[in-house]
Amino acid sequence: MSQQQISNASSRWQRIKQSDLFYYFSRDKVAIVSSVVFLILATLAILSPLIAPFDPYDLRQLDLMDSELPPVWIEDSDSRFLFGTDDQGRDLWSTILYGMRVSLLIGIFAVLFQGTIGITIGLVSGYMGGKVDSILMRIADVQLSFSTLMVAIIVLAIVKSAFDGETYSSWAMVILILVIGLSEWPQIARTVRSSVLAEKEKEYVDAAHVMGFGSVRIMFKHILPNCLSPIFVISTVQIANAIITEAALSFLGLGMPVTEPSLGSLISIGKEYLFSGSWWITLIPGLFLIVIVITINLMGDFLRDVYNPKLYKD
Amino acid sequence: MLQFLLKRLLQAMLVMSIISIACFAIQDSLGDPTRELAANSISSEERELLREELGLNDSTIIQFGRFIGRAVQGDLGNSYFFKEPAMTVILKKLPATLELSFAASILIIVISIPLGVFTAIRPRHWFSRLTMAISVIGISIPVFLTAIGLIFIFSVTLGWMPSFGRGETVEMWGYWNSNFFSGDGLLHIIMPAVALSSIMLPLFIRLVRAEMLEVLSTEYVKFARAKGLSSYKVYMKHALKNTMLPVITVGGVQIGIMVAYTILTESVFQWPGMGFMFLEAVNRSDIPLITAYIMFVGFLFVVVNTLVDLLYGVINPMVDLVGGNQ
Numbered sequence: 001m002s003q004q005q006i007s008n009a010s011s012r013w014q015r016i017k018q019s020d021l022f023y024y025f026s027r028d029k030v031a032i033v034s035s036v037v038f039l040i041l042a043t044l045a046i047l048s049p050l051i052a053p054f055d056p057y058d059l060r061q062l063d064l065m066d067s068e069l070p071p072v073w074i075e076d077s078d079s080r081f082l083f084g085t086d087d088q089g090r091d092l093w094s095t096i097l098y099g100m101r102v103s104l105l106i107g108i109f110a111v112l113f114q115g116t117i118g119i120t121i122g123l124v125s126g127y128m129g130g131k132v133d134s135i136l137m138r139i140a141d142v143q144l145s146f147s148t149l150m151v152a153i154i155v156l157a158i159v160k161s162a163f164d165g166e167t168y169s170s171w172a173m174v175i176l177i178l179v180i181g182l183s184e185w186p187q188i189a190r191t192v193r194s195s196v197l198a199e200k201e202k203e204y205v206d207a208a209h210v211m212g213f214g215s216v217r218i219m220f221k222h223i224l225p226n227c228l229s230p231i232f233v234i235s236t237v238q239i240a241n242a243i244i245t246e247a248a249l250s251f252l253g254l255g256m257p258v259t260e261p262s263l264g265s266l267i268s269i270g271k272e273y274l275f276s277g278s279w280w281i282t283l284i285p286g287l288f289l290i291v292i293v294i295t296i297n298l299m300g301d302f303l304r305d306v307y308n309p310k311l312y313k314d
Numbered sequence: 315m316l317q318f319l320l321k322r323l324l325q326a327m328l329v330m331s332i333i334s335i336a337c338f339a340i341q342d343s344l345g346d347p348t349r350e351l352a353a354n355s356i357s358s359e360e361r362e363l364l365r366e367e368l369g370l371n372d373s374t375i376i377q378f379g380r381f382i383g384r385a386v387q388g389d390l391g392n393s394y395f396f397k398e399p400a401m402t403v404i405l406k407k408l409p410a411t412l413e414l415s416f417a418a419s420i421l422i423i424v425i426s427i428p429l430g431v432f433t434a435i436r437p438r439h440w441f442s443r444l445t446m447a448i449s450v451i452g453i454s455i456p457v458f459l460t461a462i463g464l465i466f467i468f469s470v471t472l473g474w475m476p477s478f479g480r481g482e483t484v485e486m487w488g489y490w491n492s493n494f495f496s497g498d499g500l501l502h503i504i505m506p507a508v509a510l511s512s513i514m515l516p517l518f519i520r521l522v523r524a525e526m527l528e529v530l531s532t533e534y535v536k537f538a539r540a541k542g543l544s545s546y547k548v549y550m551k552h553a554l555k556n557t558m559l560p561v562i563t564v565g566g567v568q569i570g571i572m573v574a575y576t577i578l579t580e581s582v583f584q585w586p587g588m589g590f591m592f593l594e595a596v597n598r599s600d601i602p603l604i605t606a607y608i609m610f611v612g613f614l615f616v617v618v619n620t621l622v623d624l625l626y627g628v629i630n631p632m633v634d635l636v637g638g639n640q
Contacts, residue, residue, distance in 0.1 A: 014576050142329055145567060145619045146612075150574035154608055157596040161344055162605065244456050246577055252593060271462060271582070275477075279466055286459045293454040301450065 003296035024306045031302035038295035041288070045100035053082075057260060071280050084280045086266070087273060096285050100292065102262040106176050107243040111235050113181030114242075115188055119231065122192025123219045125201060137193070140186035151183040152245055156254040169257040176255055180242050191234045195227040229307045236300040240293045247289055252290060264291040315627075322623055326616045333612040335604040338381045341391070344373070344601050390609055391602035395595070400606035404588060409490045410480060411587035414579065415572050417493075417507035422565075430522025431557075434530060435549060443606035446614050449516035457575050461509035461582035468505065476502050478584040510579045514568055521564055525557040570615050 016022055025031055044051060061105065067089040070076060083092040101212075127135040156179055160168055168175070186296030199205065200223065208218045249255035258265055263285045270281030384390070390400045433442040469477035478588055482498035483491040493499035529535060538548045577589030584590065588607065595603040 138325070142325075145570065146615055147571035147574040150571070150611070153574065153577060157592070157604060158340055158344075161340075161595060161599050161601065164546065164578075240454065244454075247456055248458060251580060253457075253597070267459065267462070274462065274466055274470055277470075279470070282462055283466065286462065290451075290455050290459065293456075294451060295456050297450060 021306055025302070028302055030298055034295040034298040034302075037291065038299065041100060041292055041295070042095055042104060043272055045104050048094075048097035048101050048138070052091075052097045054091040054094040056090045056095040056098050071284070078136065083284050084278075085267060086269060086281045087278075092280065092284060095266060096263070096288055099261050099266050099285060100270075101261045102173065102256060103243050103246060103264070103289070106173060106180070106246045106262065107239045109177045110180035110184070110242040110246070111238045113177060114185045114238065115231070117181065117185040118188025119192050119224070121185065123196055123224060125189065125191040126196025127215065127219050127223065131173060131275075133193075133308040136189070140189055143183070144186045146186075148183040148241075148250065149245055149248060152179050152249060153252065153254065155179050155183070160254060172256050176246055176249065180245050180249075184238060184242065184245075187238060188231065188234055191230050192227055195230050196223055199223045199226050233303045233307055235298060236296060236303055240296040240300065241273075243289070243293055243296070319548060319624065322620050323618055326620045329616050330613065333544055333609060334385060335378075336611050338378050340608075341601060341605050342377065344599075357584075380485070383610060390606035393595070393603040393606075394600045395598050395603070400603045401610075403591065403603060404606055404610050407586060407588045407591045409492070410585060411573075411576050411589060413493050414503065414506055414510060414576060414585060414587060415569065417503050418510040418514070418572065419569055421507055421511040423517055425520055426515055426518035427510075427561075429548065430519045431526055431554060433519065434523045434526035437527075445519065449519050452512060455512070456578075457509060457513040457589040458578045458582050460512045461506070461579055464505045464509055465582070475505050477505075480586060506579050506583045506585055509582070510572065510575055514572065517568065518561070518565070522557060522561055525560050526553060529553045529556050537602070563622055563626045566618060566625070570618040573611060573614065 049055075067085055067087055071082065071084040071092075083096065086092055086095065121136055121140075125133045156175070159175055159179070163171075169270030196219075205218060205222060208222050213222075246255060246262060247267070250262050251268045251270065256262040256265045258269055261269065266285040267282050267289070270278070270283075270285070273279075273281050388401050392398065393400045393403050396403050411601045429445050432439075433445050435444055464475075465477045468475040480491075480493055480499065480502050482496045483493055484495040484499065486490075486492050486495075535548060535553055537547070538552050543552075573589075576587060577586065577592060580587045580590040581593055588611075592604070592607045594600075595607065
């Protein structure tokens with residue numbers, strides 16, 4: 001039994017090693033570097049409660065005497081604080097680690113949520129065709145024409161006016177995931193629909209029809225598995241978009257509260273102190289945000305190149 | 315053509331009515347006009363009387379009808395904070411936002427077309443590679459970070475540029491305050507416009523490049539080359555013209571989308587436009603102003619998108635206007 005498992009595991013590893021994806025990956029320096037950087041950052045973020053020298057959510061650890069200390073490579077710094085401290089004396093490195101975790105969590109869950117909506121609507125729209133298709137796609141068009149950021153800003157503004165401050169703060173993460181997911185679904189729905197339209201004409205779908213399978217089964221069990229690669233590509237890019245959107249919303253004060261800051265809210269706190277010379281509160285979290293988004297976008301570019309051999313790089 | 319026009323108008327009206335239902339629902343459940351008219355000190359009977367007088371106890375349908383009736387005349391309620399009609403407040407802030415978007419659009423057009431054309435013509439040139447690499451990075455930098463970076467470099471460190479506000483403006487036609495006719499105004503608009511255009515530039519460069527590449531591979535361009543025309547003529551006269559069509563239409567929609575990014579840019583530079591006003595309204599829970607902004611921006615989007623669609627239908631004869639049922 002265990003022998004079998006081991007051989008299964010090794011054969012799976014073999015399969016990965018022999019796949020096209022791995023072949024292209026091993027030859028693409030940009031993809032390797034960006035995924036390594038991303039994995040390091042993601043690991044740091046996931047392990048933040050273990051790694052971070054301080055707990056930024058614990059108000060008792062804060063000391064106002066420590067506020068606005070510069071990073072260690074600048075004079076007048078404190079060796080306890082690698083990247084300095086923010087206005088309340090929070091260790092910036094710990095806060096960035098926790099903030100990255102928040103940003104990544106929101107990004108990934110928002111994409112899972114929009115993926116669920118987008119895949120379902122895209123499948124139904126592409127498979128059913130006709131009136132259903134044209135109505136659903138018009139809705140998607142209209143929503144896209146309004147720009148997802150605008151929709152998210154307006155919905156959050158309303159939600160924020162409807163709740164009192166404390167309730168909003170404690171539910172901020174869930175609200176952000178729902179709002180970003182809801183405002184971005186058309187992107188995925190369109191991608192899924194266009195690949196469903198191509199798959200629908202193939203013989204295996206006819207075969208499934210002849211065997212008497214129901215529409216739902218054909219859509220989700222037969223067509224969907226064949227549309228996965230474009231979904232994979234667009235989801236990667238969408239995670240980057242969701243992280244940027246979350247940062248923008250938090251920056252505007254509509255997202256994560258300052259007591260549990262994401263990277264966006266940290267940048268927004270630090271903006272006030274830019275003129276008094278404390279640039280690190282804004283610029284260091286900003287740098288982390290940019291690096292995360294760039295690495296995800298570069299991985300997305302790589303995946304698109306692999307799955308779309310028609311588009312050559314230059 | 316007429317059928318297409320009607321279809322588009324119908325869709326625009328449908329979208330507008332959905333937006334107004336949403337706005338009405340928000341105002342109905344969150345905004346209490348008695349709060350605005352009277353202090354907290356009045357008794358509950360007086361408040362009830364006031365409600366009756368204002369028609370707040372009528373059925374929802376009747377109230378909605380009244381809301382629409384007023385909205386069509388441009389009356390979207392009074393702002394709690396400014397004590398003025400919300401529409402007046404918005405119209406006062408509109409020129410600042412429009413000028414910012416205009417300046418950013420000019421930057422986008424002036425920069426993206428030459429770069430896009432060059433990267434398409436000489437894909438292996440080092441400058442093309444550099445442009446494409448920067449555009450990947452550019453698309454990954456959120457607009458508010460670009461803005462903060464600009465402020466840090468040019469205002470805080472070098473002290474060359476003003477970091478907030480519109481500066482000196484010139485009044486025109488007694489209503490419109492413009493940034494474009496004074497040195498100080500121009501200086502103030504540069505950084506916000508650069509920041510705002512930075513988010514769209516990578517997209518436009520890629521778009522121009524992709525369209526240009528496609529046109530360059532067509533038969534008529536090959537024929538023009540075979541005819542012995544100079545490459546300048548082939549690129550500028552034959553290829554570029556056909557590249558512009560999709561760029562204009564996508565561009566129209568994207569410039570509508572820029573409204574969302576003006577909120578971010580205006581908040582960093584404290585630019586006194588509609589976006590900054592909207593954020594302040596959210597922080598003050600100024601419900602009438604929030605709904606008025608949503609209605610106004612929604613209207614703007616619908617008008618721009620409908621116009622772009624119509625324009626596309628008119629200039630591109632290949633578009634099937636009514637949609638496959640002919």
